[in-house]
Amino acid sequence: MFTGLVEGIGTIVGISRVGGDVRLTVRPGFSMDCRIGDSVSVSGACLTVTDLTGRVVGMDVSTETLRCTTLGRLKTGDTVNLERALRLGDRLGGHLVAGHVDGVGTIRTKERRERSWLMRIAVDANLTAYMIDKGSVAVEGVSLTINRTGADFFECNIIPQTGRETVLLERRIGDPVNIETDLIGKYVEKFFLRGNAASRREPEGQERPGITLEMLYQNGFGD
Template sequence: MFTGLVEGIGKIKDIRRIQDYMRLSVTPQIDVTDCQTGDSISLDGVCLTITEVANGSFSMDVSGETLSRTTLGQLRQGDSVNFERALRLTDRLGGHVVLGHVDGIGKIRKKERQQNTWLLRIGVNKELSRYIIEKGSIAVDGISLTVNACEKDFFEINIIPHTGMETTLLKKRVGDQVNIETDLIGKYIEKFISSESSIRKDKKTSGSDFETLLRNEFGQ
């Protein structure tokens, strides 16, 4: 689990294709000597497992499924990525709960300077937009952000100078793709409501079947 508060930017040191998966090696800007094999880490919003730590870099294996559902398959040697180590129970939850399970890919449609901030408009499909609400939380390439506006096929966010300097987001151009993880709460609420509705429907159907049986058996 993560907070969406990016710890730093890493550089892709090496990429190796191995059968149906890819091995990434990343050199971060900060000291990661406390990272160990088996630790979870968020890379551009994707939760991965560290397989090796050596010489100031760490490596991870990315499955074919993850490559098909995220932007990691587009990475090239020398590219910059956001990274965040997994949340510890003693840490503050400064952003919002981010699992690192990317829901889909968005595309930057607009990038506009607004005095000291930048406005980004990101296009998404209807499946994603149903979970995006104005003033709600969203993770874009692993960055916890607030939705300023949203429509059926896009949402808008503002990037403050600090976020712009500490992440890769302002290096993106119009047309670039980003990983999107919507707020966990909305998905759970939808699942709960859907399950409750299904249970009530089943109970109603069962009750009707029982009444029909009584009428047929006893002529009521």
């Protein structure tokens, strides 16, 4: 689990194919104290550290992760956002980010607004279903507040601090970016869908009831 508060920027120094998978080697631009087996968010995708050679960190990327993220497009010399996993007791300064990318968006516009940048990102409508104005979203692993949503896009501001400490302002119009929507919204939807065709079933084969007004009233969530 991560916060979406990027710790620093890393540079891709090696990419090798292992069957359908990829092995990435990254040189962090900061002192990243980690061990083999630790989880690291690489531009929003949760990867496991598999090798440490000096300050260079090696991580494996599965075929599934390559399919769902922008990591398969990386080249040697590219830069990525890095964040180590959240520890119990740490301050949660951003929002809860799982590092499980939901899809890839495309930067449509980047406009200077006073000291910040306004960025519009196009995404599939199935992702905007989990977005609300002033809600949270992770873009390239960065926790951002949504200014406005549309049917197939959302907008957010990149403040100067975020621009300096992440790779977001290096991304250009037309570039793909990793998107993770708010974790809580997906679980809420799952609970509401119980009892429908996509629902879980109890071991004896009976459907578990969904959240209904009647159930909420019965459990004290009403007048």
